[in-house]
Amino acid sequence: MLEYLIFSILNTLVLGMLLFMLSSGLTLIFSMMGVLNFAHASFYMLGAYFGYQISTVIGFWPALVIAPLLVGVLGAFVERYGLRTVHKYGHVAELLFTVGLAFIIEECVNLIWGRNAVTYPVPQSLDFPLFTLFSTEFSAYRMFMLLISVGIFVVLYLVLTRTRIGLIIQAALTHPQGVSALGHNVPMVFMLVFGGGSALAGIAGVIGGIFLITEPAMAATLGPIVFVVIVVGGMGSLTGAFVASLLLAAIQTFAVGLEYSITDILAMVGIHWDLGGVLGDLERIQLSHTGPILPYLFMVLMLMFRPKGLMGKRES
Amino acid sequence: MPILIRRYGIWAAAMVLCGVLPLIFKSSFSISLLSQMGIAIIFALSYNMLLGHGGMLSFGHAVYLGLGGFLAMHALNRIGGGTLPLPLELLPLVGGMAGVLAGAVFGWLSTDRAGTTFALISLGIGELIAASALMLPSFFGGEEGIAGNRMVKMTLTGFKFGKSIEVYYLIACWMLISVALMYLLTKTPLGRVANAVRDNPERAAFIGYNPRSVRTIQFTLAAFFAGLAGGLFAINYEIITAETVGANPSGSVLMMTYIGGVGHFFGPILGAVLVTFMQQSLAGITHAWLLYFGLLFVIMVLWAPNGLAGLIMIHEPVWKAGLLKRLLPAYLAILVPTLVMFTGVMILVEINYHLSLSINPDEPLTLFGIAFNAKSPIAWALAIVLIAVGFYFFRRMGRWVNQSWNEVTQLMKGDR
Numbered sequence: 001m002l003e004y005l006i007f008s009i010l011n012t013l014v015l016g017m018l019l020f021m022l023s024s025g026l027t028l029i030f031s032m033m034g035v036l037n038f039a040h041a042s043f044y045m046l047g048a049y050f051g052y053q054i055s056t057v058i059g060f061w062p063a064l065v066i067a068p069l070l071v072g073v074l075g076a077f078v079e080r081y082g083l084r085t086v087h088k089y090g091h092v093a094e095l096l097f098t099v100g101l102a103f104i105i106e107e108c109v110n111l112i113w114g115r116n117a118v119t120y121p122v123p124q125s126l127d128f129p130l131f132t133l134f135s136t137e138f139s140a141y142r143m144f145m146l147l148i149s150v151g152i153f154v155v156l157y158l159v160l161t162r163t164r165i166g167l168i169i170q171a172a173l174t175h176p177q178g179v180s181a182l183g184h185n186v187p188m189v190f191m192l193v194f195g196g197g198s199a200l201a202g203i204a205g206v207i208g209g210i211f212l213i214t215e216p217a218m219a220a221t222l223g224p225i226v227f228v229v230i231v232v233g234g235m236g237s238l239t240g241a242f243v244a245s246l247l248l249a250a251i252q253t254f255a256v257g258l259e260y261s262i263t264d265i266l267a268m269v270g271i272h273w274d275l276g277g278v279l280g281d282l283e284r285i286q287l288s289h290t291g292p293i294l295p296y297l298f299m300v301l302m303l304m305f306r307p308k309g310l311m312g313k314r315e316s
Numbered sequence: 317m318p319i320l321i322r323r324y325g326i327w328a329a330a331m332v333l334c335g336v337l338p339l340i341f342k343s344s345f346s347i348s349l350l351s352q353m354g355i356a357i358i359f360a361l362s363y364n365m366l367l368g369h370g371g372m373l374s375f376g377h378a379v380y381l382g383l384g385g386f387l388a389m390h391a392l393n394r395i396g397g398g399t400l401p402l403p404l405e406l407l408p409l410v411g412g413m414a415g416v417l418a419g420a421v422f423g424w425l426s427t428d429r430a431g432t433t434f435a436l437i438s439l440g441i442g443e444l445i446a447a448s449a450l451m452l453p454s455f456f457g458g459e460e461g462i463a464g465n466r467m468v469k470m471t472l473t474g475f476k477f478g479k480s481i482e483v484y485y486l487i488a489c490w491m492l493i494s495v496a497l498m499y500l501l502t503k504t505p506l507g508r509v510a511n512a513v514r515d516n517p518e519r520a521a522f523i524g525y526n527p528r529s530v531r532t533i534q535f536t537l538a539a540f541f542a543g544l545a546g547g548l549f550a551i552n553y554e555i556i557t558a559e560t561v562g563a564n565p566s567g568s569v570l571m572m573t574y575i576g577g578v579g580h581f582f583g584p585i586l587g588a589v590l591v592t593f594m595q596q597s598l599a600g601i602t603h604a605w606l607l608y609f610g611l612l613f614v615i616m617v618l619w620a621p622n623g624l625a626g627l628i629m630i631h632e633p634v635w636k637a638g639l640l641k642r643l644l645p646a647y648l649a650i651l652v653p654t655l656v657m658f659t660g661v662m663i664l665v666e667i668n669y670h671l672s673l674s675i676n677p678d679e680p681l682t683l684f685g686i687a688f689n690a691k692s693p694i695a696w697a698l699a700i701v702l703i704a705v706g707f708y709f710f711r712r713m714g715r716w717v718n719q720s721w722n723e724v725t726q727l728m729k730g731d732r
Contacts, residue, residue: 036432082618089621092373095435096574099567100614107607111665114672220563224443231436293447300440304425307433 003134016249017149021204025197031236041223042105047205060123068202075198117215234309360584362541368578371514376442382561384411384543408547415543423535449558461557577623650713657706663699
């Protein structure tokens with residue numbers, strides 16, 4: 001039990017920090033521009049594929065730097081030539097533009113790298129067990145992921161609170177007109193934030209593509225989860241996104257290990273109750289299989305009863 | 317008499333068209349295509365009741381199509397088994413009722429706010445239902461879905477519904493009825509208030525309409541028509557799987573409605589017809605059809621936010637003023653570089669798909685009847701040259717189009 005607990009906590013941290021890398025960019029973009037970026041997870045996917053491609057040519061370490069930069073530049077281009085064009089038609093058009101973009105990126109990935117998952121292995125220098133606890137190994141790569149994401153969290157925090165550009169970004173989150181009146185180039189800030197957020201998603205892709213899987217459907221699987229994170233955390237709140245990332249990762253990690261269904265729990269207290277039909281199905285669902293639906297249930301309930309999210313200051 | 321023609325002529329024409337089309341296009345492929353178009357038209361129009369008329373951007377509308385379809389399929393199996401006395405022609409109503417029930421519940425839960433909150437709740441509900449569809453196999457049938465047999469003894473009309481043409485006429489009838497009902501709905505006070513709530517919920521609340529109730533009613537009615545389309549889907553395909561409630565159909569109905577145009581009633585009809593046609597014809601020819609579809613969608617979002625219907629309707633005053641012929645030369649001129657550019661894009665896309673998907677990439681690839689090796693640099697160079705040349709002339713001709721537009725608008729202003 002202790003073993004299960006410790007490793008679940010470690011895995012929660014690894015997955016949670018990965019989710020945070022994705023959701024921090026998305027929540028900044030959302031609160032600044034009011035655009036729910038459906039293509040954010042697609043930038044994550046692009047990061048993974050760029051990382052894979054570059055690491056097959058010149059190795060993993062250069063890929064870790066180059067791939068996110070490429071994704072960031074691409075993101076900035078998308079903001080400058082795509083989003084800014086549709087901005088005049090309102091938020092729905094902006095949102096639909098990102099939906100279409102996500103669609104196109106997925107098809108382009110199909111086009112270039114094929115429909116199956118690519119083999120994107122753990123780099124050799126990190127491919128060893130770091131420590132063994134109660135006969136379970138914890139790989140060095142997971143620790144590396146954890147370190148990278150914590151490092152990025154710290155850098156992001158310092159940039160946003162200690163630098164000039166960070167202060168301008170924070171001000172532009174709530175009062176874009178005021179910031180623009182003070183002579184700052186707000187569209188430029190938007191472009192930087194969009195590019196930066198995309199680059200963060202790109203890093204998450206480079207390291208997450210190895211950890212999870214690199215396939216054309218990876219954006220569609222992770223995308224809604226990232227939305228759940230920013231909704232639960234509260235739109236525009238980085239701390240909220242951090243807490244919600246860990247929370248969701250915990251739900252996903254812990255639920256996987258619990259193979260109980262209502263039937264089993266009832267049987268434990270001595271009740272044998274066999275329903276037919278849909279109720280019978282419901283009764284037999286194991287907790288470990290509820291992993292895919294719990295986040296959405298969480299999101300829908302949150303939006304209905306507390307649209308501000310856990311830490312948000314305002315409603316969307 | 318002229319008034320009657322003007323008012324009802326278009327409906328009569330639509331009825332005649334629906335009746336005559338399968339007599340012209342007789343192949344089984346075109347009949348099934350027409351049936352799918354009929355279902356897509358109902359579904360897209362019902363989606364537009366949310367997006368276009370009610371200002372609710374939904375990412376989970378397929379839930380109501382799917383639930384309607386599943387319930388109709390269960391009912392169909394009951395009819396076949398003799399335990400449910402219902403003629404097959406009325407089966408879509410069962411789907412509609414499923415839509416109403418689900419729509420009333422989920423609608424009430426999600427319509428407190430419009431905008432992003434609504435969009436996210438609809439996305440969440442869609443994902444929830446899609447994920448639970450695989451967990452509840454006794455209703456959704458697990459991975460294989462549920463199959464049925466539409467050739468039941470209970471019918472009103474005496475048709476056996478063994479032939480696809482009979483199913484087509486059933487779909488066409490329901491399509492015409494639904495289109496008429498949805499059109500009439502836009503003329504009722506409810507339809508008008510829904511527009512008011514879309515444009516300014518606060519004002520609507522001030523004059524005494526609860527925005528949430530209005531949205532819920534609109535949502536429920538939209539879900540009814542989606543469920544009805546689901547019932548027809550069940551009859552048409554005789555099988556329904558958990559994919560029907562998933563994110564893909566929800567996304568494609570959004571795209572087809574938007575491509576058609578949300579601002580005009582007939583827009584979604586255009587979108588449904590065009591997209592279904594593309595889906596069926598292009599999907600057979602090329603693996604890349606989804607890419608072309610996505611490109612079309614993004615191009616519409618970027619440059620024609622009112623969709624095809626919007627593009628047609630801005631020409632109405634020009635046509636009435638008799639100035640359309642002044643625009644034609646510029647339009648024809650821009651068509652050529654557009655086609656050149658598109659050909660270039662297409663060659664690139666097809667080469668890449670050939671290289672990434674075919675078993676032996678060295679096999680020759682055939683495009684426009686010309687077979688060539690996909691790895692040959694000539695093909696790549698040709699594609700890039702076509703795109704570049706096309707783009708250059710597209711920009712130049714684009715200026716001409718703008719110029720002609722300005723002249724025409726000036727002339728029309730002068731007329732007044």
